[in-house]
Amino acid sequence: MIQRFAIExxxxxxxxxxxALLAAEVMLPGVFLVWIGLAALITGGLSLLLWETAFWVWEVQVVVFALLSIASVFIGRRFVVSSSKSDEPLLNKRGESLVGRTAVLEQPIAEGRGRVRLDDTTWVVEGPxxxxGTRVRIVASSGRQLTVERAEASL
Structure with a gap:
């Protein structure tokens, strides 16, 4: 079937x-099919140049397409990942965005654990x-737990 399609x-x-792969990328966005579609277009360009040669049989074309697909996915992924810098790197890292803030302990820290209220959320904290009622400063975040230390009194 593949051979008949390629010959026709x-x-x-x-x-x-x-x-078709590029159109599918538009319908199902995910920036993946675009690289495979580009590999198919490059294979098509090579086919236009090499169609009359004896070694350019459909099996060779499929191997070239597979290799170009793998290469283009890796190159494309590196390009997309390196160019996607956010102006708000802590947007979905709520705990990390709290580092440096001060708050008042809602529950005392006993045996290294207590609670503090920030905005509309109560957080588990660890520290001395x-x-x-003690004012503390958040120094680190690990998941849903914050690490605090006594805040310096401001003058």
């Missing part, structure tokens, strides 16, 4: 596949034993 459409079969 000739080198254009890769162009059809490439354009301190009584309720």
């Amino acid at each position: 459409l000739g080198p254009w079969s890769w162009w059809v596949l490439g354009l 034993d301190l009584p309720a």
Whole structure:
């Protein structure tokens, strides 16, 4: 079936596949099919140049397409990941965004654990034993637990 399809459409079969994959990327965005579609278009370009040669059989074309797909996915992934810098790197890291803030202990820190209220959330904190009502500064975050220390009195 693949051989018949490749013979009937000739080198254009890769162009059809490439354009179909790019159209599928538009319908199902995920920035993955675009790289495979580009590999199919490159294979189509090679097919236009090498169609009449004896070694450019459909099996070789499929191998070239597979290798180009793998290479383009790796290169494309590196390009997309390196260019996606956020202006708000802590947007979805709520605990990390609290580091440096000060708060008042809602429950005392006893045996290294207590609670503090920040905005609309009560957080479990760890740090030195301190009584309720003490002003603390958040120094670290690990998951849903914050590490605190006594805040310096401001003048």
